Amino acid sequence: MPRIVTIRTVAERAGCSIATVSRVINRSAPTSAAVDARVRAAVAELGFRPSEIGRALKTLRTRTLGVVIPSLTNPVFAASVAGMQSAARERQHTLLLTATDYEPGAEAELVETLVAQNVAGLILTVADAAENATLDLLDAEDIPYVLVHNEPPHPGRAAVCVDNAAATFALTETMIAAGHRRIAYLAGRFATSDRARRRHEGYRAAMEKAGLEPEVPLELDYLGDAPSHAEALAGLFRAGAPPTAALCSNDLLALSVVGALRTLGFRVPDDVSVAGFDGIALGGAVHPTLATVDTPTRLMGERAVALLFAMINEGAAPRVEHLPFTLRPGGTLAPTARADQPASQGDRITSSPP
Amino acid sequence: MPRIVTIRTVAERAGCSIATVSRVINRSAPTSAAVDARVRAAVAELGFRPSEIGRALKTLRTRTLGVVIPSLTNPVFAASVAGMQSAARERQHTLLLTATDYEPGAEAELVETLVAQNVAGLILTVADAAENATLDLLDAEDIPYVLVHNEPPHPGRAAVCVDNAAATFALTETMIAAGHRRIAYLAGRFATSDRARRRHEGYRAAMEKAGLEPEVPLELDYLGDAPSHAEALAGLFRAGAPPTAALCSNDLLALSVVGALRTLGFRVPDDVSVAGFDGIALGGAVHPTLATVDTPTRLMGERAVALLFAMINEGAAPRVEHLPFTLRPGGTLAPTARADQPASQGDRITSSPP
DNA sequence: CCAGTCCGTGAAATCGTTTTCAGGACCTTA
DNA sequence: TAAGGTCCTGAAAACGATTTCACGGACTGG
Known part of the structure; x- marks a missing residue:
């Protein structure tokens, strides 16, 4: 039976009300040095960690980002998720990860599941960003989301992608x-x-x-x-x-x-x-x-999280962020015998930065 | 402002109490055909989806599994997570995914975060399953978990791995x-x-x-x-x-x-x-x-979820599940000139099934 | 010295569910 | 017809946090 120590336990131990404990923990209001110390001591002794659920119920917002990708088996998506995870962690958030496994119709179902969990926002890679009932739904309900890898023609949809x-x-x-x-x-x-x-x-x-x-x-x-x-x-x-x-x-x-x-x-x-x-x-x-x-797949994941947070916290407008790509020469591509001009191995053509 | 339609809205629309709505949704108690129909209609019309948070707060248990792996960049871990995700989805659960990125000390912090979210259980790949304060903590708090890839010497720790x-x-x-x-x-x-x-x-x-x-x-x-x-x-x-x-x-x-x-x-x-x-x-x-x-990395993820659910729902004892491996011949391995005997390309040596 | 501020604190409401408890309606049986 | 069961249903109490409101005490300034 986990979670036997609640905010109430801490309050008793520290000899104050639960409101004060909450204030100390979140620094949401000034508290006296004495009570502050007592509460922190109690928290440490009891190993108290506030329940994200209790918190979420009140604020109607979790510290969780929902993710929908086609499959983790493709290293491209795995890398973007790795980027998201790291960027989310920096901001004290965790990822609720789902994959469609290329199953049509799964997108809608997964998004619904994630929304039911009150995620703070969503990051998706969908099959088609142009005509997509699921995205329309999110727009209608005003739930913030960012697309990754997709290039939405529809302006007003946030996305991070390359051209x-x-x-x-x-x-x-x-x-x-x-x-x-x-x-x-x-x-x-x-x-x-x-x-x-x-x-x-x-x-x-x-x-x-x-x-x-x-x-x-x-x-x-x-x-x-x-x-x-x-x-x-x-x-x-x-x-x-x-x-x-x-x-x-x-x-x-x-x-x-x-x-x-x-x-x-x-x-x-x-x-x-x-x-x-x-x-x-x-x-x-x-x-x-x-x-x-x-x-830059990993970076795409990171940028997607950054953009999502900008939208959530600062009310930033959705925008499409184009990331630069690089032509990487490799041994598998060589000039033909009658090449007009030999390709120099050192050349790297980079797209202009956005 | 999401979530404007709660169980109360549905109750009003259906002309009954919220308790009845809950009963209809979860089939947790018999309801009359008439009320049943009215509630279902209201749910459909309003597009109501019960808040996992409200539910979780009451039951103190989410439909979420916490996952801790070193990194998503390694396809081995990506594949096991893919297996977990698919197995979890079959059981109406989602994955709360975190990665340590090989950062020492991150394990403990991530597990704490996940526990604060009241996950139903945890699936971990840790650096060292033998001496691990984090796992000791989980044991002490009686939070169910399963290791993947690790081979715990300590019996009583659940794991899915190959030998x-x-x-x-x-x-x-x-x-x-x-x-x-x-x-x-x-x-x-x-x-x-x-x-x-x-x-x-x-x-x-x-x-x-x-x-x-x-x-x-x-x-x-x-x-x-x-x-x-x-x-x-x-x-x-x-x-x-x-x-x-x-x-x-x-x-x-x-x-x-x-x-x-x-x-x-x-x-x-x-x-x-x-x-x-x-x-x-x-x-x-x-x-x-x-x-x-x-x-069988993907299978390992699937089996880990299955084992975890057995422990959670049926109170199954933690056990170590050894999965079979296969020696896969490949072009990079050839006999030396003075080989005692040439390796047959067709041979596949498989470990005895568990 | 008094009135007005400001600061720190506690009581209580609230978030969206599940679940217990009790009660009303209906049916069966004597 | 009355007693005793079943069935359904609703009111209300949780769950664990945040947050509003009000209040008492200690300042400050005139």
Whole structure:
């Protein structure tokens, strides 16, 4: 039977009223030095810790942030949650974490659960930020929230993200500059998510600007087993004039694609160049290192918490915060034999800071 | 201003008392069909959702599980948390997630925070399960908890884990059977954690059983940058009679080591074989695939939740649940030239189920 | 020296539920 | 018809904190 020591116990021990104990603990009103000392002593002796529940019931606000993400298994989301957790901890808050596991309809249910817990605010990564009944509900009930990874077209929705279209545009241009003409576009299971669409748009725009034909995106199961990927890629890369490069919509997929291509007997990057998106840590640990767009995922989580607190405490208006991305060169991306100009390994193209 | 519709609003709308509303919602007592229908209608119309806080204050128990892990950045922990989340969701519970970020002393503080939130129970991965004041405190206050990844020597502490020593023992024996005689032991920053110790014990035991000299463990920064790893490994592998294999205490480290060895000009596995521990998904996606001990991390999270609920609801006694591991062969581990017997790629040695 | 402030404190209301207790309506049985 | 059960239902008391209100005592200033 936990919680036998309540504020009342402390009050008795210190010889004062519970109101005074509350005041001492929260410094919510001045108290005399004598009573202050007695209360603190009692708190220490009894090991008293005020119940967050009692507190929350009165104030109708917990020190808790609700989080909804698709899955923890993707290091991208894991990293943003890590950032949120650390930023929340700095502010004496904890995270109520839920994941949809890509189950449609789960978003609404999870948000409801979190709202029932009186969270101070929400941080979400949703499938589609444009048309989303759940977000409409939050807007209507005036519950503060911030999106992460999503790029809401709807202004008035707070979000922290990178410019996915610009990033893929830049990455694609780099590949084109390295001499690639046929660049396959391989998409993960996010094909329906808003950010996946934005990424694809960037690719298309860059190809068209260069007067090249954008390829039809090939959808692959995100981190499906390598054999299945090899099979799916065989048709494309064993055709007459195969692509010399593959742009993958995320890093997990890219790593798997590198493995699959090798299984098929292609050398990376000699026969086929590969690039990913996200900048997960592992991409730099494998050999050859993965060329990718480095996005500050952990920082995104931190910034999301900061923005959420600004909205809650200072009534800041919701805004979209674009974080800078970096093109990270890597061993998997090399110039073609007939490259117009060799890509310098040292170059790092960074988006202009917001 | 959220939460304007309380149980009282519903009662008014349905024309009954709040007690009856509560009874209908929780089916805690029989109610007439008429009133039942009216209440349900009112609930639906008003979009009422009972406040978990009000409920918790009365029952002194939330539908929340507290989680403490070292870091979300390690996919091993991310995977177990994913398992916990899914198992908790099945039981209408949510996760209050915290991470120590390897900061000493954070464990105690985080547990205190979680207890103040009246969590129904706790799931922890701690640095040392043997001597741990925080766990003693939980024992004393009779707050149910389950350890994950830890192997508590202290009986009476609930835990879900694999037999780390047996697993490393088996892995080391496999490497020895492949002909390796000098097998380096590379440890991550977990060097001080109890499971890292158990893993090292298994390695030592296998080496000694085979009449071989165990190497002094080389400590590397877990996922430090590849160059620093290359530097650290240079001395060991460029010596007179270098090891022909490296056993790494976890997969992230192993992947990085593979990269570092290649940077140094070694071929993997031709010159040096490498094996890891954990069985993270990415190990199977890279090329060559990583030889490792596959541990059911996600399942561990699920089982931990199941065990915790058994303890909470059925008063089950705390117990240690050992989950089976699997030796996963991979391209990074090959026989030496003078191997006693070639390792068959198809073999999978599995620990006996518990 | 008195009136007016200010400061520290306690009593009590409140937050949204669950749960106990008691009572009224209805039915059964003698 | 009266006695005794069942069933439902409502009033009210918790749960553990915060916060408003009022009050007594000690200042301050004229």
